[in-house]
Amino acid sequence: MASISARGLRIEFPLYHLAARSLKKRLLAKAAIRLKTDESNRVVVSALSELTFDISRGERVALIGTNGAGKTTLLRTLAGIYEPVAGQLEVHGEVGSLIDPAAGIDSDSTGRENIVLRGLYRGMSESQIALLEADAAEFAGLGEFLDMPTRGYSAGMQVRLSFAIATAITPQILLMDEWFLAGDADFMLKAEERLTRLVTGADILVIATHDMNVVRRWCTRVIKLEAGRIIGDGTVDEILGPAGA
Amino acid sequence: MYRPAAMQQAVLPTYHIDAENPDRRGRALADLGAGFTSWRLAWALARLDLRNRYRGSVIGPFWVTLSMAAMVLGLGLLYSQLFQMDLQSYLPHLVTSLIVWNVLAAMVADAANCLSSADGVIRQLRLPLTTHALRCVFRNALNAAHTLPLILVVFAIVGHWPGIEVLLLIPGLAVLAVNALAVSIFLGMICARFRDIGPIVTNVMQMAFFLTPVIWKPELLKENAVWLPLNPFYTMLEMVRGPLVEGGGSLLTWAAALGYSSVLLAIALVFFIRFRNRVAFWV
Structure with a gap:
């Protein structure tokens, strides 16, 4: 437990x-x-x-x-x-930690590549990474920009991508810093459900x-x-x- | 979000740390183990480094190949005149020495900031430090792969072909790879802690370039050549140059090379065991 x-x-x-x-x-x-x-x-x-x-x-x-x-x-x-x-x-x-949104994001890589990279950082297998990619890509909703280097993203797009990548996990212990709740109102509305799912799904939240x-x-x-x-x-x-x- | 009951019953990953009883060796070995098991991450990061470095360039990393070729040609013509050696016998020596030396020097310079340049990741994600060191080794190996084939090209041009002793290249390169990892761990840590070591390393490498038979041939030292195995860089160079150019290299240089490598490995390991958990505070 x-x-x-x-x-x-x-x-x-x-x-x-x-x-x-x-x-x-x-x-x-x-x-x-x-x-x-x-x-x-x-x-x-x-x-x-x-x-x-x-x-x-x-x-x-x-x-x-x-x-x-x-x-x-x-x-x-x-x-x-x-x-x-x-x-x-x-x-x-x-443990899943959401401490720094930009941790491990490579700004020269495309959004999609960054999702895969994060999967590798987390030590996921290829099939898990494929799932992560599908999930994060869908939530981020970046459309054609997903295959563009993140360097060219607007600040809002960057937040969406980092949030999508970071929250596509189901840890037992979730460690979270408050930036995750500091998005703009529109985005928070969309993020709400995903965040609630994550928070309530974890055994422990800090x-x-x-x-x-x-x-x-x-x-x-x-x-x-x-x-x-x-x-x-x-x-x-x-x-x-x-x-x- | 749903986790089956069977999974919940399974042994949970446990992170336990007791400052009174730090079990430094166990943790360091676990770090190495985890780093090697997740080599795919280090490899992916190394490839990314290479790609990002040459972003937007048309021929990318082949610039290194080109500039190395130009350098070998220029230095070959000049120094074969200065040393009054014919190009046929001088060029195989020069091309091997110069390229291997450049790989070594780049490796050492890169090792010096392999941890301090990964500070963002080290402070945010719990990753084995070995991953960062491996990334540095892989990155340099990829770079080396862009210049090492030049040796073959020059050999083909001057018609110099080594015999069966070329097989010694396998252990030679393997020892160099182990040394590269040890140097990344050791220099990476010490340069993260003491920011003055980096420039010192640069200076030492510059000096070593002239003290080591890279451009000049060991024979030029005449009877003093017996002292050469005292230079660790010479022995490292010989592990590649011996098999390719000098009919295998002498037993003494091989023994010295292995000796230096063991010392380096031991120092790196001791340092890693003792100070691994401090790196997050250093970078």
Whole structure:
């Protein structure tokens, strides 16, 4: 059964290109909260610290917090991109991450080639890629432009293509950054059904967002982050107050 | 969206990481394994790189072939005069050395930024790092495929044909391929962490070009030629030049080449095991 379990998770970003001592001193002088030096005397930003939580099957979790609170970093950690410097993380289930729309898009390739490329990135077999191609091509609705290099696409077309490629998956654990909900109104109308299907089809959803409507609509649980720490974890009503209040 | 019950019961893919007990070696080997199993991805990306690089060009990668041919012709005429050697015996040496050296140098230069140039993908998608290194190797192999046949053309023109020792080319190229992967992993990582290594590598390669018998023949060193196997680049070059031009190459250079390769491989492996999980923070 899909589940995520984190114990004392800590992620630190070393600031390698800060060699100058004076700069280092200045940064650390002002009672720094998130900047510190690690054991090899490098300046590090503590991006996430002491995160402990369990997410089990059926939960739809919203990560909220101000910019820089660590929401996207946590998503990337769950996706296995950043490895923690302390703590444990256990993720059971196939993970699909929708973090950056443009990740792996090659602007010199046509839309269709990009769909195939993404299939390869995901390690799909040829028959799976053919299905992906049919599905994404149909949803993107780019018509003849599908066989044109994406370099020449309008911004809207690019969003449609990335969205179509990214959402043509059925993962058990869906990690999502909020850009996926930030399309223009027309597009969102069309995307709605597909997104709902994806979100409700996943066993676990973790979404980083600023939009409280999204939280209330889709989520059952809220984890509130501040400066890389969890400052609130509970049901939507517990954290945000009762609906309509 | 529908998943049959049988599939849900199946063992779920599990990602487990414990910072206290990182199991670095296991993860590094798993990375290599996953990278090799998904070689199709690395291959597709390498072909894409080649295509994009020559986008809009009519003859595309054959420009490399053309410029290499021009260079061999020019240098051949000039240096056969300078060294007072006849073209018949000098050209096979020059064409092999020059082309193989260019492949090596391009490989090393490319390896230096094979990870830092893939930063976008590394930070967004969980892929084996081996895939990026393999992509770099494949890309250079594809490039090499556009110049290596020139060697045969020149051989045909001057009528130089190697004997049965040409079979040694197979292990030679295989060792070079392994080295290419090791160099991609090692230089790719170290150059992602220390941005000053890239320019240093460029300078070292430039220097090595003159110190290695590429344009000049080893015989010109006379009795000092015994020291040549100390130059790793010479031994790498000899793994191709030996079988094609020099009747197989000496046992000593082969042994030295294998020795250097093992050291390189060991360093790359140790480095990969120790620092693989830091690369996402470096690029």
